[in-house]
Amino acid sequence: MPLVEVRNLVKNYGKIQAVRGISFNIDRGEIFGLIGPNGAGKTTTLRVLSTLLNVTSGNVKIMNFDLDKQPGEIRKIISYLPEDAGAYKNLTGRRYLEFIANFFESSKKQDMIIRGIEIADLDERIDDRVDTYSKGMMRRLLVGRALMTDPKLTILDEPTSGLDVINAQEIRKLIKNTSKQGTTVLLSSHNMLEVEYLCDRIALISDGIIVEEGIPKNLMNKYKANNIEEVFTKVVK
């Protein structure tokens, strides 16, 4: 049974149809990528699955919990990292991780914090205030926050957006390792090379509709393309 089941998901903002009836599954331990241009509906889909936005129509189940009826249960098993997320500026990195860990089972709290600090890998800077962090440090802290809770499903919106090559590479490795440890990952990205490297399966989304879905290698073969970027161009055209 898939960990995530999305059926005919529609999300409207007033008259604007952001997502127009998409369906996909994500299996346990899989890294699933949503790829598409700006305004394609990637972030909206991720926000719906993160319980931030209400479904207009359709059905979403995560670990058999109904998104519409059991958002509280879903919040216990997911972790969401928005594209332009921030942290509380008056806290240190460590205090921020402690603050987040306090929302979870107290028996796991200390392990979570240790794991978060390890993932963030900020050395002694973990005890500095967040407002002194560079963009890369902030993103590492937030990835640490997202992964430390050992979620069943991690939802990452443009996880490496705005980062330099080295920071981006480190975060990709972190995501890959997390997946190996059994966490299911749903991510969105503009970066087709990143997607090719990270994702087990991808869905190409354009104008609120999934236009193609499959294993990156298979898609490249199908469209006789050298990379996912070419696949995407051919599919959209």
Add this chain to the structure above:
Amino acid sequence: MSALGNIIRKEIKELLTPQTFLPIIIVALIFGTMGNALQGVQEGAEEPPIIGLINEDNNNLSVIASNIFNKNAEVVFNSTTSMDKEIGLEKIKEGNGIALIIIPQNFTKQILDEKPGSIEVYWVMKGAGLMDAISSSILEYLIGQVNTNISQELIQENKTINATIVLTPTQRVETTYFKGREFTGISPNTLTNMVSSQSIVIPIIMMMIIIMAGGIVITSMALEKENKTLETLLTLPVKRTSIVTGKIAASAFIGLILAIIYMIGMNYYFQGFQMGAGEINLTAYGLILTPMDFLIIGISLFITLIAALSLCMVLGTFAKNFKSAQTLTFPVTMLAMIPMFITMFADFDTLPLALKVLLFGIPFSHPMMAPRALLFDDYLLVIGGIIYVLIFAFIMIAIAVWIFKTDRLLTGSTSKKWKKLFKKRN
């Protein structure tokens, strides 16, 4: 277009939003209503005071006095015997008058005997606000005129009376009736000052707490959005109710700390005023708040603080950033200041109906009105106010939680119905 013109155009376009103008329009409307009401009070003050007059002394000095009253006041009751005092007081109350004046039969004789002639004033006081004191001040002025005219008469007649009596030939013997109680030897102005000394601190404290703590809540919401922490918070395993109540409780705590600091300062400030009132034994007149009264005021304060913060939480969901939070704090500030000024200047009982409705409708008014109401055992107003504010707080919390459960908090979208309405109005 020049660079300067280009910048001006962009700035105006940025500032010309409903968020900028709506608070000002609301405040203008509120001030307009208040102005109309206060104009009514002022017009009332310009009219001759309604009084009753009993003149038992038919000699020349008492005639001078009664002539002044008859000429400058609307005398609704006239008599020549103090046996009619009770009837006179009834007539005054019926005629919405302010006082019954008795000139005793030995009035002229006493002055000529070099003793101040007594003018007995039985005040019928309606409210203990500063504006309520205006009508009694007009009559006090007339009594002053009586004094002056009698002085002139004594000088013209060349009476050989000592200078002190010539300058101050009369003395007032006052009794004030207010809210079913009789205050012997106290004028309405003294009573107003006494009541104010007991009830002026709470409105100021309340206003400060609301402005400070309310600002904290709105800014907190704005910063969650500006620092991009809200989305993360909303995906954590925490109930929306807990987020709303957590923010309210924390702001209430900070607000109370700020209030305590403020109260310490205010306490020193008001000690100066209270020293004057200390000469009168407030307990003897029952003008003292009991521990039970303080408990009720405390409950009223606490519930109102929660209501205010819940309202601020709802407003805070509209804040997009720190700048818009400042704008949203403005209506709350005004809503806190309006009842503070009204309760300072007027008594709830003497306000025009529209202002009464406005004052009761603003939840922040209730703890401000509570001390004065409790001094005169008006428990109905205070308890009714507490219930109203409690309902208001629940509704606001429910609205805030509802907003947290909708997309509105993140998308800022409004329902189609509202959008249509807004389009139609534009």
